[in-house]
Amino acid sequence: MAKVTNVLLVGVGGQGTILAARILSGVLQEAGYDVKMSEVHGMSQRGGSVVTFVRYGEKVYSPLVEKGTADIILSFEKLEALRWLPYLKPDGTIVVNDLALLPAPVLLGKAEYPYNALDILREKAKELITLDASKVAAEEVGNIRTQNVVLLGALAKHMDIEEEIWQKIIRENVPPKTIEANLKAFAAGGQY
Amino acid sequence: MKLFLSGDEAIARGAYEYGATFAAAYPGTPSTEIIENLIPYKEVYAEWSTNEKVALEVGLGASLAGSRVVVAMKHVGVNVAADPLFTAAYTGVNGGLVLVSADDPTMHSSQNEQDNRNVAPFAKIPMLEPADSQEAKDLVGEGFKISEEFDTPVLMRITTRIAHGKGLVECQKRQEPPRREYKKNSPKYCMVPAFARQRRLVVEERTARLKEFSETFPYNRIEWGPKDVGIITSGISYQYAKEVFGDEVSYLKLAFTWPLPEKMIREFASKVKKIYVIEELDPYLETQIRALGIEVIGKEVIPNMFELSAEILREKILGEKVAEEEKLDVPVTPRPPVLCAGCPHRPIFHVVKKLGLTAMGDIGCYGLGVAPPLEAVDTTVCMGASIGMSHGFQKASAWLGDNKKAVGIIGDSTFFHGGMTGLADMVFNKGAGVVLVLDNRTTAMTGHQPHPGTGITAKGEATEEIKIEDVARSMGVKDVAVVDSYDLEAVEKAIRHALDFDGPSVVVFRRACALLKGQEKLPPLEIDQETCTKCHSCLRIGCPALVHHPDKSVTIDVNACTGCTVCAQVCPFDAIAKVGGEVRG
Ligand SMILES: Cc1ncc(C[n+]2csc(CCOP(=O)(O)OP(=O)(O)O)c2C)c(N)n1
Numbered sequence: 001m002a003k004v005t006n007v008l009l010v011g012v013g014g015q016g017t018i019l020a021a022r023i024l025s026g027v028l029q030e031a032g033y034d035v036k037m038s039e040v041h042g043m044s045q046r047g048g049s050v051v052t053f054v055r056y057g058e059k060v061y062s063p064l065v066e067k068g069t070a071d072i073i074l075s076f077e078k079l080e081a082l083r084w085l086p087y088l089k090p091d092g093t094i095v096v097n098d099l100a101l102l103p104a105p106v107l108l109g110k111a112e113y114p115y116n117a118l119d120i121l122r123e124k125a126k127e128l129i130t131l132d133a134s135k136v137a138a139e140e141v142g143n144i145r146t147q148n149v150v151l152l153g154a155l156a157k158h159m160d161i162e163e164e165i166w167q168k169i170i171r172e173n174v175p176p177k178t179i180e181a182n183l184k185a186f187a188a189g190g191q192y
Numbered sequence: 193m194k195l196f197l198s199g200d201e202a203i204a205r206g207a208y209e210y211g212a213t214f215a216a217a218y219p220g221t222p223s224t225e226i227i228e229n230l231i232p233y234k235e236v237y238a239e240w241s242t243n244e245k246v247a248l249e250v251g252l253g254a255s256l257a258g259s260r261v262v263v264a265m266k267h268v269g270v271n272v273a274a275d276p277l278f279t280a281a282y283t284g285v286n287g288g289l290v291l292v293s294a295d296d297p298t299m300h301s302s303q304n305e306q307d308n309r310n311v312a313p314f315a316k317i318p319m320l321e322p323a324d325s326q327e328a329k330d331l332v333g334e335g336f337k338i339s340e341e342f343d344t345p346v347l348m349r350i351t352t353r354i355a356h357g358k359g360l361v362e363c364q365k366r367q368e369p370p371r372r373e374y375k376k377n378s379p380k381y382c383m384v385p386a387f388a389r390q391r392r393l394v395v396e397e398r399t400a401r402l403k404e405f406s407e408t409f410p411y412n413r414i415e416w417g418p419k420d421v422g423i424i425t426s427g428i429s430y431q432y433a434k435e436v437f438g439d440e441v442s443y444l445k446l447a448f449t450w451p452l453p454e455k456m457i458r459e460f461a462s463k464v465k466k467i468y469v470i471e472e473l474d475p476y477l478e479t480q481i482r483a484l485g486i487e488v489i490g491k492e493v494i495p496n497m498f499e500l501s502a503e504i505l506r507e508k509i510l511g512e513k514v515a516e517e518e519k520l521d522v523p524v525t526p527r528p529p530v531l532c533a534g535c536p537h538r539p540i541f542h543v544v545k546k547l548g549l550t551a552m553g554d555i556g557c558y559g560l561g562v563a564p565p566l567e568a569v570d571t572t573v574c575m576g577a578s579i580g581m582s583h584g585f586q587k588a589s590a591w592l593g594d595n596k597k598a599v600g601i602i603g604d605s606t607f608f609h610g611g612m613t614g615l616a617d618m619v620f621n622k623g624a625g626v627v628l629v630l631d632n633r634t635t636a637m638t639g640h641q642p643h644p645g646t647g648i649t650a651k652g653e654a655t656e657e658i659k660i661e662d663v664a665r666s667m668g669v670k671d672v673a674v675v676d677s678y679d680l681e682a683v684e685k686a687i688r689h690a691l692d693f694d695g696p697s698v699v700v701f702r703r704a705c706a707l708l709k710g711q712e713k714l715p716p717l718e719i720d721q722e723t724c725t726k727c728h729s730c731l732r733i734g735c736p737a738l739v740h741h742p743d744k745s746v747t748i749d750v751n752a753c754t755g756c757t758v759c760a761q762v763c764p765f766d767a768i769a770k771v772g773g774e775v776r777g
Contacts, residue, residue: 036358036359038356038357038358040356046529047527047529049527061431061432061435062434063359064432067515068515083524085520103526104734104736107731107739108565108731109731109740112523112525114522
């Protein structure tokens with residue numbers, strides 16, 4: 001069967017993974033691929049763990065990514081990268097935002113947060129890219145709201161799609177006033 | 193033009209393209225986005241109805257008036273709408289009527305798991321099952337045609353992965369179907385027994401014709417490949433099967449799944465050596481195919497619970513071992529959903545827990561009141577159950593001599609959906625229950641849809657705002673109070689008063705959902721670390737803006753804090769105040 005590439009976007013409800021997934025799938029469509037994307041809305045939006053599956057290739061059937069088959073995991077948060085690690089294929093890549101959002105049981109003092117998540121990920125993933133997207137957005141772009149696009153910039157470097165397509169789709173999907181900032185954010189993310 | 197659409201968006205698009213002029217629904221995951229995506233079209237009247245039964249009745253009326261209509265709901269909504277549905281099967285329609293049932297295998301956002309394919313034979317209406325977004329759009333058009341040609345409501349059954357899975361969809365311009373005028377026809381539309389008996393015969397004869405139609409319906413198709421294995425499947429299961437078996441087997445892919453195309457099934461079965469029926473949830477196809485005397489493999493290998501996946505097929509059919517998950521030597525702490533920072537439901541649960549009340553809960557964001565640390569809810573069954581159950585519990589308890597009190601906790605949207613009849617029952621039957629209505633001015637759980645208490649329609653127009661306290665009073669409830677949810681003292685006082693009152697009581701806790709747009713922004717709070725004794729009383733309200741540090745200190749995340757002050761009100765040492773403000777002394 002023709003090759004299908006699998007991407008996971010994971011994070012915490014409310015972090016804006018959905019805009020990122022929309023841009024990503026727009027890019028893939030523009031690049032001429034068949035694309036399927038699957039996410040679950042509802043309950044999980046209330047601060048729960050969220051995942052979006054994106055699959056592309058010549059022809060895609062199932063909208064779901066199987067365990068051990070993700071080519072790339074883009075994680076908006078460290079613990080979430082650990083949670084979805086079983087989906088990564090042996091030679092897969094993880095791009096992870098160096099951010100810890102504490103889940104309710106940790107906030108309540110009932111559970112621990114794995115602060116050494118990055119060390120573990122480094123051990124398990126063939127390739128690990130870490131960046132502090134909020135810092136990049138604040139310091140290099142000057143607009144904290146561009147974090148998502150910073151992360152997409154880092155993801156894009158590991159996908160074989162022309163830069164112009166990314167720029168075009170970003171332009172189409174962000175508020176007109178923030179286009180310049182978002183393009184800058186995309187470029188900044190690409191440095192990692 | 194190709195658009196990247198979810199199944200829900202594609203159904204909305206299909207309704208638009210194939211000339212729908214009317215849509216009605218009550219929100220419910222994973223169906224909500226269907227109507228949400230129809231609301232912007234100026235050619236389509238769209239409404240959020242009070243509940244699913246009303247939505248279907250409104251839709252049926254619109255169909256009689258000549259509209260092509262989409263009515264959408266989640267699987268449990270179909271239970272609510274079952275009454276009009278089972279008789280609409282007799283009356284038939286005028287304009288095409290498609291009822292979408294969005295089922296939720298695995299219960300991502302639901303209280304139970306139902307396979308609503310069973311509804312089609314039960315209600316005796318034809319059923320369509322799209323397998324991706326393109327089919328979801330196309331089959332709305334087919335559904336309208338079938339509905340009009342065969343004079344029947346059509347059930348379109350989708351599941352979460354169809355509803356919320358996105359794919360590329362070829363889109364066209366809108367077509368305007370010819371107008372269908374309403375003609376009075378009591379024997380058809382008035383289901384008194386004498387007429388209903390006549391229509392019963394019509395339904396039977398229609399079913400026979402639909403069965404023939406199913407044989408020729410182009411979306412029921414055979415994909416020939418090697419004939420050692422044949423797979424019969426429908427909906428999302430088709431995608432999982434294709435993912436695993438590719439072109440190595442033959443497929444009978446069904447999209448018109450009631451009545452089933454018997455001849456097509458027999459012909460397929462006669463040409464393949466071994467047949468698997470691959471379907472999620474119930475053995476719906478399997479049972480019917482076996483009844484034709486055809487031997488198949490189905491539920492003996494494929495689970496009848498929870499979502500299906502390509503992995504499950506690999507394991508159960510191909511015998512591939514699923515790789516054991518590597519154990520990580522760190523805690524992969526679960527991240528359950530929680531009530532948001534500033535959620536106005538929190539203070540009510542805090543008091544209910546403090547008073548140790550038996551609380552019959554209901555369905556909505558406030559279902560999260562069952563989670564630690566609030567743990568305030570005893571039951572969750574279906575929309576509106578809180579009132580009936582608390583009344584029944586209390587009545588029985590008095591009857592049995594235990595005299596236990598139970599309160600009902602219900603949201604505003606749920607009150608209108610299924611709570612009002614329960615309240616009338618309580619008043620009528622001399623109950624003395626306490627109904628706590630959490631009026632957060634919206635249907636929050638499903639993404640902030642307006643309801644009869646909000647004063648705004650689906651299309652964004654101002655309308656009459658029905659006040660829950662007025663409803664309660666007009667039903668004869670003598671003890672009615674309206675309280676600001678953020679005022680803990682007032683909340684407790686109101687609940688205590690209601691518990692003491694001899695007769696039914698309704699307390700409306702009014703405060704908008706913290707995520708609702710257009711709310712006044714309150715200044716965030718901070719904890720004075722000098723005054724704080726680390727007693728952790730504040731943590732007991734379970735607010736995600738409160739951060740518990742390894743050294744036992746607690747701070748407030750200013751970005752998350754909405755300034756609701758509930759933590760400050762529970763702090764016994766007055767250590768919490770507005771950022772930069774004075775600590776209350
Ligand atoms: C019959 C039925 N229809 C729809 C739903 C989906 N649903 C669950 S909760 C809810 C709305 C709750 O709104 P409200 O009572 O205002 O509570 P809130 O979420 O705002 O706290 C809906 C629509 C359902 N579970 N059952």
